Amino acid sequence: MLDKKDQQLLVALQSQARISISDLASRISLSDTPCLRRIKKLEQEKVIIGYHAALDPKALNLNVLVYAFVRLSQNSVSAAEQFEQHVEKLPHVLECCVISGSYDYLLKIIAHDLESYEQFVKHQLGGLSYIANIESTVVLKQSFSKKQLPL
Template sequence: MGAKSYQLDDIDRDILRHLQAEGRLTNVDLAQRVGLTAPPCLRRVRALEEAGIINGYHADVNAGQLDYGITVFAMVSLKSQAEADLQAFEAHIADLPPVRECHMLNGEIDFILKIVAKDLQSFQQFLTGKLTSAPNVEHVKTSLTIRAAKRLPGVPVD
């Protein structure tokens, strides 16, 4: 059953809202919040997982507590946008743990990356040693974040 064919009702949407906000809810607590008993609530959650609507569950880790003091957004332009070159860049990025997100863009920039680093020196080493030196990279523009004004997981569930 694909996500496109799965018909969400109000209870499914309520389940998604609660799990997005607090993924560690027990099934009993979730069931109470959405007005169900535990067994049908669990069936619905499993159906949402099987349909590919719920992809997984993750801890929201405090980067600063693990000494990742900076977050940088890097805008990467490639020399070639041939599909093989795009895939090769994506494969290279997939093996770089400091890159937490990679999005291909439409326009002047080919990719935007979200990168975490312990400090500016380690970011600079990563930038020159792993990113700008990667095959097919034409240039990289970076912006260091000052603060995050909004950071929400997932998507709005209407």
């Protein structure tokens, strides 16, 4: 169970992961050593699972965001495992979720443009024998994207 100090630590780290231990400790009214000890404990408990740089996709010429609904042709563990292993290796697939309803998966995919997305679907996904259907929804505008979890 997280106490108030742990929650304050996590809020601060979510907004500024590169903050120095001294500044972080000061922000949550702890000294450096107990603050660092708490961070290490949260990492060991897998509450903190990594530190990442937030990049602007547009600055990297990644201008198209697509949500693709995927239905597998077989409802088997083997087909699901093969699909998940395949899409995990594809760098343009940012997220893969098992969903309920008429589709089996929801993929979040980023691409340079619509033409490159089309090529991705044809060559990276469309050729897989265990995929029955792919329905794509192109994001016209992303109003916001939160990276911080509510604590």
